Amino acid sequence: MASQVVRLLVTASVPIECDFWPEDDGWKGLCNSQSVTVSGSSFEDAKKNMAIELQEHIERILCEHANGSVRRIA
Numbered sequence: 001m002a003s004q005v006v007r008l009l010v011t012a013s014v015p016i017e018c019d020f021w022p023e024d025d026g027w028k029g030l031c032n033s034q035s036v037t038v039s040g041s042s043f044e045d046a047k048k049n050m051a052i053e054l055q056e057h058i059e060r061i062l063c064e065h066a067n068g069s070v071r072r073i074a
Contacts, residue, residue, distance in 0.1 A: 016054060018036075020050075026039055026045070026046070027039065029047065
């Protein structure tokens with residue numbers, strides 16, 4: 001019996017420490033280790049925005065790394 005490969009996307013959650021604080025117009029967030037800043041109308045909104053921005057930031061880093069590896073080989 002031949003084996004079959006199943007390829008799918010797996011999202012891995014990685015905890016990253018971030019700081020949040022209230023301001024007059026809502027909440028701000030900062031992730032020093034990744035140089036990411038966000039804002040939101042509430043704490044929950046700022047936290048959600050931080051998760052989205054960090055996900056996109058990490059995906060960009062991984063894509064750049066993968067593209068760099070391809071360029072070096074070719």
